[in-house]
Amino acid sequence: MQEAWDVTSSEDRDGVRLTWHNWPSSRIEATRIVAPCAALYTPLKRIPHAPPPLTYDPIRCSGQSCQALLNPFCQIDFRSKLWSCPFCLSRNHFPPHYAENITETNLPAELIPQYTTVEYELQSVGQCTVPAFVFVVDVCLHDDELDELKDSLTQALNLLPSESMVGLVTYGTNVHVHELGFGECPKSFVFRGNKEYEARKVQELLGINTFANQQPGSPPVNGAFGRFLCRVEDCNFTFESILEELSGDPWPVPSDQRVARSTGAAISVAAGMMEGAMARNGGRVMLFTGGPCTNGPGSIVGRAKTEDMRSHTDLQKNQAPMFKGACEYYERVARRCSGAQHVVDIFACSLDQVGMLEMKVLSEKTGGLMVLGDSFGQSVFKESLRRVFRRHPEGEVDGGSMMMGFAATMDVMTSREFKVQGCIGPCASLGKAGPNVSETTIGQGGTNSWSIGGVDPSTTLAVYFDITNPGQNPLPQHKRRFIQFLTKYQHSSGKIRLRSTTLCGPWHSDPNDIGPIKCSFDQEAAAVVLARLAVHRSESEEVSDILRWIDRSLIRLCHRFADYQDDQPNTFRLSPEFSIYPQFIFHLRRSQFLQLFNSSPDESTYYRSVLLRESTTNSLVMLQPSLLSYGFNSPPQPVLLDSQSVRQDTILLLDTFFHVVVFHGETIAAWREAKYQEQQEHEAFRQLLAAPQADSQSIMDSRFPVPRYIVCDQHKSESRFLMAKLNPSVTHNSTDSGGGQAIFTDDVSLRVFMEHLMKLAVQS
Known part of the structure; x- marks a missing residue:
């Protein structure tokens, strides 16, 4: 019961789920437990009993390669006013304003034992501007679809805080950047849709002055504000008037051709405008599209209707001629957006594919949202768009502010016995090397720092660890391991915040007694971590190879931790900590994340991208x-x-x-x-x-x-x-239906799957 309580309390208190609570103390023992040592961390999880944001800057360790924050696990010497960092063991002096007041009965919030997660409102960093939202709207839609989209955008505008900045870009054959500050008559700047524009060229044509040395927090001075980006309260009427008069793309379309849709150019132009106006300040580029890009850079398919959209088979046989070029183009745009700390959201509604596979990097590298639906009139789109702008309930801490953060980054500190292998989730590597960065990489590896971009209360990242302590150097019994997650982000008010979560856990040094490790297994977190790893590998490996790897991992895990007698499957028993893990793996193998049958490349991409960003609980619902x-x-x-x-x-x-x-x-x-x-x-x-x-x-x-x-x-x-x-326990081949409905499939049932697992796991 104690371990189960640890799992839930850690998630409620810190937003963290670990695959193992007890870790083996050597590299060789870590390979024998099969399931990786990893953490699922939700940086903005709402923590009920956390203190309100601390309105002062944190105290950092003075160790040259450490920089960890003061936390409840630090050793405090109240007489000499010193504190010892648990990560690098350096001794540090408290600053005068701490040293004067700190006693054993008068501790600052970050040293109180139950406050392992605290949030600071940084004072040394000036306030940024309020966030900007640029709507990029596809006008190559049927009239009824365009009307539904315009209605939803009008509602979205009214959900934004009145002081927020807003911009509008529309596109069809060409790209139009609308000047919202000019209310006398509609006015827009037109860019050719078949041409790739560099950010500097966009800024030059729009008359935006960029300041490369502009620091976050300094008041922006350029030509975008008051013209292309305006406060909602100042441009509400103009914005709604432009939307109301918006009509479909005027260029004629031959009956045997698709419309000329310049999605790639539109995103690049919007990103270029934001880079000039809001560099290193929070902002979202929100794309609304109803079909594939067919014109200019980033094209997914040609305009001739005789040319089919690429399928899974085409991709496997390298018969999708535009695929590679489109992926490279959107990768470049994603790097620009991530570097400027801007988010790209994709809202796609179409009965056909729109190129989500090629464009996914825009959202995944910037922390953006993806929504895939059939129509802009469906609640899947309408209600989802409304929920993007949810606010914290009044009366709570941050009551009334939006449930989203901007320009977020995450750093991971570890104690010396283990290192960071990498991260899988909506993030991009910042390439920051350090002594705690492992040479073996998983996901976005080779760093201990990532750009997350957009972050909300359900954004969850999987961080993988590599135990590097050699086996011939056993750790003492009292030794503990430490992890610290530091998430810096821009609050919707414009203030910069830093959330610190510090974890402490035990090492297990006796290789002959696996009981403590066995009892500390979190099978739910482990299933999600494995699923993320499988989905990540699916981008570069064949699904059949991944399924074999999953099967081998499960067999090895059961061979290590199940109770059985050699070569006797009927003696096989799993303890409660492992009992439903094989079920999760059974359903993962059959899920839409790995089985591509009956789904398009866009749908598979959408399902996988959502799995890579959702919380543990939501991910489990997707798996089983x-x-x-x-x-x-x-x-x-x-x-x-x-x-x-x-x-x-x-x-x-x-x-x-x-x-x-x-x-x-x-x-x-x-x-x-x-x-x-x-x-x-x-x-x-x-x-x-x-x-x-x-x-x-x-x-x-x-x-x-x-x-x-x-x-x-x-x-x-x-x-x-x-x-x-x-689970097809009753199929068309079954002799006894058992009262259920027969399923026409050749898939094996869970019972057959478990029989094979038991047979293979008990082999001596």
Whole structure:
């Protein structure tokens, strides 16, 4: 119970989940535990009992290569007013204003034991400007789609704080940068859509003066403010008027060709304007597109309709001629945005692909958001856009401010016995080397510092560690390991904040007793960490190779930690700490993150990108969806994600994170069609129909992106959304249905998977 409590308390108190709480003390023992030593860290997690932001600068260790912050694990000498850094063991003097007041009963907040996470509002760094939001709008849409988008953008404008800066760029065949400060009549600067513009050229053509030496916090002086970027309160009417008069692209389109859509040029122009106006100040470039880029730099597909969009097969056979060039182009733009600390969000709504695969680097390297839907009229888009601008509830710390940070960076400090291998998540390496940077890399490696860009309360990064202590040098029993996460970001008010999270954990030195390590395993965190690693590797490796690697890892883990007698599968037992880990791996192998069948490259990219940024809890729902059953004889209850859970007289509620599915059994659907729920004597049936709908609404109310809501009946086409996620314990080849519905598949069931696992794990 103690270890389980450690897991949940660490997440509630610090926003951290570790795969192992006890770490082996040598490199060789670390390889034997199979699952990596890693942390899932949510930098902006809302921590209920944390102190309010401290309005002074933190005290740093004076060690040349350390720079760790004062924290509750420091040894304090109250007589000589010295503190010892747990990371480098340096002794440091307190500054005078601390030394005068500090006693054992009068501690500053950062030394109080329960405040392992504190946040500072930095005083030595001047305040930045308020953030800017530039809307980049595709006008190559059908009229009804464009009307829906204009309506949503008008609502979004009213959700922004009145002091925020806002800009508007529209694009079709050409790119238009609208001058919002000129309200007398619509006025815009036009850029050719088939040409690549450097940032300096954009700034020159717009008349924006850039100051390379402008420091964060200094008042910006250039030609963009009051013209292309205006405060919402000053340009609200002008912005809405331009939107209202916005019409489709006027250039004629032959019937055998696609529209000329200059998405690549539009993003580059918007980024160039922001680099000139808001360098190293928070800002978001928000792209709204309804189709693939077909014109100019970053084109995904040619204009001729005879040319098909690239598929998974085309990519595997290198038959997508524009793919490599487009990826390289968006990679360059992403580097520019990341360097200027600006975020790129992608909102794509189309029944066909839009090039999410090529453009994903824009969001992943800058901490941006991705939303993929079928139509700008769907709640998947409309409600998701509204939730981007959520605010902290009034009465809380930061009440009324937006739930997002800008221009964020993260540094990781470690004690000497282990190093940082890398990070997987929405981030970009800052290339900062140090003594705690490992030579072996995972994800964004070779550094202990990353640019995160945009960050919100669910943004989660996976940081991987490499235990470097040699086996011949056992650590003393009392030795502890330390990790410190330092996240610096711009608050939506413009103030610069620094959040410090410091962790302390034990080492385990006895290779003959794996009990303490075994009891400290967090199978949920480990499953998410493995899934992220698998998705990261899928960018450069074949899926079949990744599946073999996952299988081998699971077999080795079970061989190491299960209880069994050699070569006797019937003696195989897993302790509670490991009992559901094989299930997570079974569902990961069958998930849309690794199985490309029946999904386009854009959809696969979208699913994977969301997995790489979401919290542990949300990621687990993606890996192993939750299933609730509603019936007359019992209250709603969780049931196995299994084909035997399908009954004719029950309703199932499936939550896959991306979809919320209400599935009616055959009998229930027939009664509903007969309208029994409208008859007074069948009040219980009416309540049964309403219960899953109410529960699904409560799931959707708190989620971003908003999931697609599907109501379906047994044996109807949309029931595939449920059936594809179920363990196929009953198939068309089964002799006994066991009361469930048969699934037409050749996939193995969880039972067969576990039988093979047990057989291989117990081999001597």
